[in-house]
Amino acid sequence: MAFTPTDPIKMIFAVLLPPLGVFFEVGIKFPFWLNILLTMLGFIPGVIHAFYVIFKH
Structure with missing residues (x-):
């Protein structure tokens, strides 16, 4: 689980619109x-799941 440069952008989208972050x-x-x-x-629950998917992959 390496932290990539795009992860912060995905996390912002995970808060604003969770399916987009996923x-x-x-x-x-x-x-x-x-x-x-x-x-x-x-x-x-959508936000929590989005963060889970982003940090898991």
């Missing part, structure tokens, strides 16, 4: 669709 990290895969669902159910 999209920049993994593209249109399962975590992206899961994040859309979590964001629709509640904004905070």
Whole structure:
């Protein structure tokens, strides 16, 4: 898990629009669709999941 120069940008997007931060990290895969669902159910779970995906990959 190396910290890349684009990670701060992804984190900003993860706070403003969580699915966009996940999209920049993994593209249109399962975590992206899961994040859309979590964001629709509640904004905070979407943000938490976005940070998890960004730090995991």
